[in-house]
Amino acid sequence: MGSGNFTLTGTLVLAVFTAVLGSLQYGYSLGVINAPQKVILGHYARSLGFHNLSTSLPKQPESSSMLTMYWALSVAMFPVGGILSSFLVGFVADFRGRIKGMLVLNILAMVASLLMSLAKMGSPHIMVISGRALMGFYCGLSSGLVPMYIGEIAPVKYRGALGTLHQLAIVTGILISQVLGLDSLLGNDNMWHVLLGLSGVFAVLQSFLLPMCPESPRYLYIKLGKKEEACKSLKRFKGKYDTSRDIAEMQAEKEEAMKEAQVSMWMLVRSQVYRQQLFVALMMHLSQQFSGINAIFYYSTDIFQTAGVAQPVYATIGVGVVNTVFTLVSVVLVDRAGRRTLMLVGLAGMCLCAVGMTVGLVYQNTYSWMNYLSMTAIFLFVCFFEIGPGPIPWFIVAELFSQSPRPAAIALAGCCNWTSNFIIGMFFPYVEVICGTYVFIIFVVLLFGFTLYTCFRVPETKGKTFEEIAMLFQHGRVVVASQHGVEAELEQLQGTTEA
Numbered sequence: 001m002g003s004g005n006f007t008l009t010g011t012l013v014l015a016v017f018t019a020v021l022g023s024l025q026y027g028y029s030l031g032v033i034n035a036p037q038k039v040i041l042g043h044y045a046r047s048l049g050f051h052n053l054s055t056s057l058p059k060q061p062e063s064s065s066m067l068t069m070y071w072a073l074s075v076a077m078f079p080v081g082g083i084l085s086s087f088l089v090g091f092v093a094d095f096r097g098r099i100k101g102m103l104v105l106n107i108l109a110m111v112a113s114l115l116m117s118l119a120k121m122g123s124p125h126i127m128v129i130s131g132r133a134l135m136g137f138y139c140g141l142s143s144g145l146v147p148m149y150i151g152e153i154a155p156v157k158y159r160g161a162l163g164t165l166h167q168l169a170i171v172t173g174i175l176i177s178q179v180l181g182l183d184s185l186l187g188n189d190n191m192w193h194v195l196l197g198l199s200g201v202f203a204v205l206q207s208f209l210l211p212m213c214p215e216s217p218r219y220l221y222i223k224l225g226k227k228e229e230a231c232k233s234l235k236r237f238k239g240k241y242d243t244s245r246d247i248a249e250m251q252a253e254k255e256e257a258m259k260e261a262q263v264s265m266w267m268l269v270r271s272q273v274y275r276q277q278l279f280v281a282l283m284m285h286l287s288q289q290f291s292g293i294n295a296i297f298y299y300s301t302d303i304f305q306t307a308g309v310a311q312p313v314y315a316t317i318g319v320g321v322v323n324t325v326f327t328l329v330s331v332v333l334v335d336r337a338g339r340r341t342l343m344l345v346g347l348a349g350m351c352l353c354a355v356g357m358t359v360g361l362v363y364q365n366t367y368s369w370m371n372y373l374s375m376t377a378i379f380l381f382v383c384f385f386e387i388g389p390g391p392i393p394w395f396i397v398a399e400l401f402s403q404s405p406r407p408a409a410i411a412l413a414g415c416c417n418w419t420s421n422f423i424i425g426m427f428f429p430y431v432e433v434i435c436g437t438y439v440f441i442i443f444v445v446l447l448f449g450f451t452l453y454t455c456f457r458v459p460e461t462k463g464k465t466f467e468e469i470a471m472l473f474q475h476g477r478v479v480v481a482s483q484h485g486v487e488a489e490l491e492q493l494q495g496t497t498e499a
Contacts, residue, residue: 009239011214012153016162018209019149020169022102022142025109025202027173029135031320032199033075035181035313036192043124043192044070070125077129079422081136082143086414089144090265090407098149098219103210105145108138109203117197128196135199143394144414148406151398152216153237156465160334163395168327171386173202175320182313217246222254222403249465253403256467263405265412274409276473277400280458281413284343284393287450289420291350292443293385295428296357296378304375315375322379326386338462339392343454346388351447353381354440361437389450393417399461402470 033040044067092101115131147166154162177195181187186195214233221230230250234243268274304312334342360374393413401409432439459472 008158009237011236011239014209015153015213015237016150016165018206018213019102019146020165021202021206021209022105022146023166023169024173024176025199025206026139026143027170027175028177028199028202029078029132029139029173030170031174031177032181032196033078033132035178036187036195037071039187039189039192040074040124040128041067041071042189043120047124070129073129074125074132076422076426077133078136078139079418079425081133081138082140082418083415083422085137085140086144086418087265087411089141089148089411089414092141093145093148093219093407093410094223098145098152098216099210099213101145102142102149103207105138105141106203106207108134110200112138113197113200113203117193117200119196120193124193131196140414140418143417144410147395148398148410149216151395152218153214155238156463158335159399160339160395160462161331163398164327164331164334164391166394167386167391168324168331171320171323171327171390175317175324178317178320218250218253218403221247221250225254249467252467256402256404263408265408268405268408268412274401274405278409278412281393281397281400281409282416283450283453284396284458285413285417286420287343287347287447287454288389288393289417289424290443290446291347291385291389291450292354292424292440292447293382293390294421294424295432295439295443296381319378319382323382323386326383327391330387330391333387334392335462338460339388339396340454340458340460340462342388343392343458344388344451346384346386346390347447347451347454349384349387350381350389351444351451353377353384354444354447357381358438358440358444361440364437396461399464399469400473402467 048066048070092105095101096104112131112134115127115134119127119131143166147163150162150166151159179185180195180198186192186198214236215229217230217234217237220226220233231243231247234246238246263271263274268278304315330342337345354377356377357374360370360377363370364374397410397413398406428439431442435442459469461469461472464472
């Protein structure tokens, strides 16, 4: 939406808050499984007939491998569900609309939460794995729909800050799960199932609030052609402020969309017209996941323990607090400094911190103060991540594409993100065993490459309308085709698809 002298209205605040409840649930589900691991394994063992086992892993090779397999499935089925459902983001967004799509998805989240909360009453390994898979399926769709909806309803002036709230809600959800997962709260033998099932609370709250939120005016006008309903929705978002500029902008985008065929994911992948935008979008998501942030969270407790921290779990929670605080910093800076600038600062800073991590790990047994270098590097690594690479990839995809290819682009970017997340979570422990203390050299190289790519290939989208951003790719150095070429190629791709 256009900016002008626009200020945030109550309806816009309500809509954004309601939408990011889905992101909060995503973050909670992402972090909740870690703290009660030993407790849950104990219940798995008793359910499988290993009655003589404590809450730790058994010593018998066969039973140990079986429990390890079930635990790996409990963790891995979440991103697997996300990978599968990310392909459906465009379909759900266009078929049901943004609001109705999120509302229907909450049924999945509530069923998943119910399965996990009742896990003690049945076979816990089956119910937890099923619940995690279903919750991952929900989160894969939600992580696409939420940034799409916010990106379409946010005024240009605040689009970056409001888009960053998706990541802020994710890290807040992770922090909440870390705190509630403490043994003194819910991460114990009696309450672990409640801890897992609590994510359904966010779905219930969102279900009550979504009917009060207007549908995206861009979806109503450009996709459905309902100009009158779009105008009503726009007035609810903008209040007394003039909407003529927004209507004119949507009209121009609708005219462009009418010239374009509906772009599917397969067409988007094959198209030369959108290749530059798509490559930028995918690289942004790859830089987020292959930056090593999940590996840092995986490794942080061990590093804090090596450094002599008496309660490393509290140090890990401290990392979560820093994570949340610096996402707030990004909310303030993103519409002032710009997306490209914050990505460059974040990636370059993380690269230097990964060097510090490596030095600290290599010499930690030689110099005792090197442990504190590793600890400092962890905290700074997280700070730099949340300044740019954490929040920006989620919403910049919606900025890079016009209405027609936007759902397909967000679906592909989401699939890339979830797949990368799964690869890091699955294989980092094995890579760490092979590389030892030099494991973060891999991320130093990757981060250096991502920094160079961002410097030379990623445009600045701050303060630009969707049409102006599209022009960057049509008339800048990344131009690949004329408008006539765009229409001709899309018609050809459409014909090939139908055939």
